[in-house]
Amino acid sequence: MVRQSLQDKKSVYGAAPVQDPVSSHTLAMIVDNEPGVLARVIGLFSGRGYNIESLTVAETDHTSRQSRITLVCSGTVHVIEQIHHQLGRLVPVHKVSNLTLEGTHIERELALLKVVGKKDKRIEALRVADIFRARVVDSTLESFVFEITGTTEKVDAFVALMRPLGLIEISRTGVAAMSRGKEGVHNGE
Amino acid sequence: MATKNTSTKAQPKMQLVKTTPQVKAKTAKSKPVMVFDKKTLTGAEIVIQALVDNGVDTIFGYPGGAVLPIYDAIFQQKKVRHVLVRHEQAALHAAEGYARSTGKVGCALVTSGPGATNAVTGLTDALLDSIPVVCFSGQVPTFLIGTDAFQEADTTGITRQCTKQNYLVKDVKDLAKTVHEAFHVAKSGRPGPVVIDLPKDVQFAPGPYQSPEETDISRYQPRTMPDLSKIEAAVELIAGAKKPIFYTGGGVINAGPEAAKLLAEFVQMTGYPLTSTLMGLGAYPMSDTQHLGMLGMHGTFEANWAMHDCDVMINIGARFDDRVTGRLDAFSPHSTKIHIDIDPSSINKNVRVDLGIVADSAEALRAMIAVWKKRKYKANAPALKQWWAQIEKWRSVKCLSYKNSQTIIKPQYALERLQSALSKDKREVFISTEVGQHQMWAAQFLKFDQPNHWMTSGGLGTMGYGLPAAIGAQVAHPDALVVDVAGDASILMNIQELSTAVQHRLPVKVFILNNQWMGMVKQWQELLHGERYSNSYTESLPDFVKLAEAYGGVGLRAQTPDDLDRVIKEMMKTDRVTLVDICVDQKENCFPMIPSGKAHNEMILSPHAEKFDKTLV
Ligand SMILES: Cc1ncc(C[n+]2csc(CCOP(=O)(O)OP(=O)(O)O)c2C)c(N)n1
Numbered sequence A: 001m002v003r004q005s006l007q008d009k010k011s012v013y014g015a016a017p018v019q020d021p022v023s024s025h026t027l028a029m030i031v032d033n034e035p036g037v038l039a040r041v042i043g044l045f046s047g048r049g050y051n052i053e054s055l056t057v058a059e060t061d062h063t064s065r066q067s068r069i070t071l072v073c074s075g076t077v078h079v080i081e082q083i084h085h086q087l088g089r090l091v092p093v094h095k096v097s098n099l100t101l102e103g104t105h106i107e108r109e110l111a112l113l114k115v116v117g118k119k120d121k122r123i124e125a126l127r128v129a130d131i132f133r134a135r136v137v138d139s140t141l142e143s144f145v146f147e148i149t150g151t152t153e154k155v156d157a158f159v160a161l162m163r164p165l166g167l168i169e170i171s172r173t174g175v176a177a178m179s180r181g182k183e184g185v186h187n188g189e
Numbered sequence B: 001m002a003t004k005n006t007s008t009k010a011q012p013k014m015q016l017v018k019t020t021p022q023v024k025a026k027t028a029k030s031k032p033v034m035v036f037d038k039k040t041l042t043g044a045e046i047v048i049q050a051l052v053d054n055g056v057d058t059i060f061g062y063p064g065g066a067v068l069p070i071y072d073a074i075f076q077q078k079k080v081r082h083v084l085v086r087h088e089q090a091a092l093h094a095a096e097g098y099a100r101s102t103g104k105v106g107c108a109l110v111t112s113g114p115g116a117t118n119a120v121t122g123l124t125d126a127l128l129d130s131i132p133v134v135c136f137s138g139q140v141p142t143f144l145i146g147t148d149a150f151q152e153a154d155t156t157g158i159t160r161q162c163t164k165q166n167y168l169v170k171d172v173k174d175l176a177k178t179v180h181e182a183f184h185v186a187k188s189g190r191p192g193p194v195v196i197d198l199p200k201d202v203q204f205a206p207g208p209y210q211s212p213e214e215t216d217i218s219r220y221q222p223r224t225m226p227d228l229s230k231i232e233a234a235v236e237l238i239a240g241a242k243k244p245i246f247y248t249g250g251g252v253i254n255a256g257p258e259a260a261k262l263l264a265e266f267v268q269m270t271g272y273p274l275t276s277t278l279m280g281l282g283a284y285p286m287s288d289t290q291h292l293g294m295l296g297m298h299g300t301f302e303a304n305w306a307m308h309d310c311d312v313m314i315n316i317g318a319r320f321d322d323r324v325t326g327r328l329d330a331f332s333p334h335s336t337k338i339h340i341d342i343d344p345s346s347i348n349k350n351v352r353v354d355l356g357i358v359a360d361s362a363e364a365l366r367a368m369i370a371v372w373k374k375r376k377y378k379a380n381a382p383a384l385k386q387w388w389a390q391i392e393k394w395r396s397v398k399c400l401s402y403k404n405s406q407t408i409i410k411p412q413y414a415l416e417r418l419q420s421a422l423s424k425d426k427r428e429v430f431i432s433t434e435v436g437q438h439q440m441w442a443a444q445f446l447k448f449d450q451p452n453h454w455m456t457s458g459g460l461g462t463m464g465y466g467l468p469a470a471i472g473a474q475v476a477h478p479d480a481l482v483v484d485v486a487g488d489a490s491i492l493m494n495i496q497e498l499s500t501a502v503q504h505r506l507p508v509k510v511f512i513l514n515n516q517w518m519g520m521v522k523q524w525q526e527l528l529h530g531e532r533y534s535n536s537y538t539e540s541l542p543d544f545v546k547l548a549e550a551y552g553g554v555g556l557r558a559q560t561p562d563d564l565d566r567v568i569k570e571m572m573k574t575d576r577v578t579l580v581d582i583c584v585d586q587k588e589n590c591f592p593m594i595p596s597g598k599a600h601n602e603m604i605l606s607p608h609a610e611k612f613d614k615t616l617v
């Protein structure tokens, strides 16, 4: 009897829970700029099979050698909260903020786009760039390199418009983000 | 890869360190002991000096090309004892056994490449069970890193996910402070393993030494003191409970003997029942009636039912592991849950709790006791009486009953006889286990009344853990009686360590419950896979008695119940390494059992338990 009912379930683990909805989160953290930090941070996502959508890292304080990592990823609120706590307990991580959950924030991305074309297409490209307030940072007789900053959506829209106009290469920085108001990134507890 | 840059931190140097007991103890000792009588030390000598300054007296290791300078330094001093193991995995488990049985940080030393990869299982084991360990690994010289040099492995890369923190030291001037930080990280907050990878040229290079006191470790200061308002809220909930239960885990052990004392005080003050996880056994005396025994997959009927039916659950230092909770959506459905844990990421990880408190369990218990006393709380006596009456009914099921035999040794009976002999022995007793049915029976049938006397691989479930862990405990407690309760399959995973025990005169006792099966695997196959016993019969087992003798130890065998007491007595009497082959019933299964994915109230009882009475529910 017992055996029969047990054989319906052939795993030494329980069943998978019902998944909560997945949403996008922007996390900001202050870390020591030392080898291995990024790998540890990323490991918390990759170890769960989670994809990171955007990642920016640069040293922001040269005297104390601290960097800011801004990371956009998607996951269930529960799992992101979990990762948030696990980030907080890493030795080289000083502060962690989930900007998405902690009030409003600003996000900016910078992109460089190389557009190759002649005649009408070239003129049209310049016109669109003007509308988007993109700057020309390099030009030849047959090409432009545009620089654009804005939200991810704005950059996406600009890229979409440039595609038929001879876009051959894009370089994007990924999202840099900051909360609005007077509070800084606070402690990740 | 590399070096830590603690010195270039903006924080003020020598900032006062949070007063954990360990740090206090360290700053209290004054006169520095110089291990080597010279002005400038080499990297290898710095390692030894730093070990001594961090209170290390023993290191478990295995030499190789990339760590020879450290072995040379070890040879030229007497402060640190090196215990040569026979496999690097065992060095880590021995360090764990040492750490668990002393409350100190365990220490291991392995060579590069294969030495480091062999250590990975032990590191992962220590990570999952939160055991403080510092492991030094040799590395090829810095100028060869990344060239696929002989015995090169990306050790920091490989061990990143199985350590709490790891370091590659590329400059000898960072070495001392890295070692000090490693010890601090290993033992602070939620303890865990730390790896320091040391290129061979760094071991040779002369460099400056700085003491732990001169080192700024302020960047890692996990919270240990609880939020008082939350403690007050918790105590209010606890006092108002009608069907309370304490659910305690390894965190109480990790918080030190003081935490266990405070736990006993609080539990007795309230009169509430308590159950413990596998890792937490010994934090509260198991011979006390308020202890309901272990909970979880092979926990007692009364513990699991009390967890299921309670109205207030007080989790102290346990982590709602899936072996404990069973089916999550049916886990203790009607209770208000309080969770005290030093690791913020443990709270709300598996189970949503009503009140999470980040704190060291000793600090939290101290604060709760103070609030309970100050507010003159009293347990709800009539409700508690009813609750205990209910618990006694569950207890009367006698879930651990088994049918004894005159002719064949039941594993449970063997452990009962062992327990009886142990409790009459005057020596301090330490028990370790391997992994399988024997491990669960040991948890069910042996009585642990003190913390730090029980060593088992809980989180990772590592077969081969028990013998080296016993060796580690025996090194730390030479006069104690250390017994590894083993299975016939598990023991073969690190059997070579008998040689270590014999060499270092560590008279550990290996008590094999030999059922000639991977019993736990067989049990699952019997219950879940239509009795198709695929590859779970351990064919061609060695003759364990002869094997023990071949290693230079003593081999004993019990074949019938009548042999048991004599063999156990003989085992306890000899001062040599002893392997005891207890030939037990091959058919016995481990009950009670909550099949995975089932709820606590769906446990399967042994056919020999007192008949399960539906009216109890
Ligand atoms: C290193 C490792 N490999 C495999 C397993 C899976 N496993 C769990 S228990 C077990 C059988 C253990 O047999 P034995 O040591 O004889 O103990 P018994 O269950 O018979 O008491 C196995 C193979 C494990 N836990 N660890």
Ligand SMILES: [Mg+2]
Binding pocket: B436, B487, B488, B489, B513, B514, B515, B516, B517, B518, B519
């Ligand atoms: Mg077996």
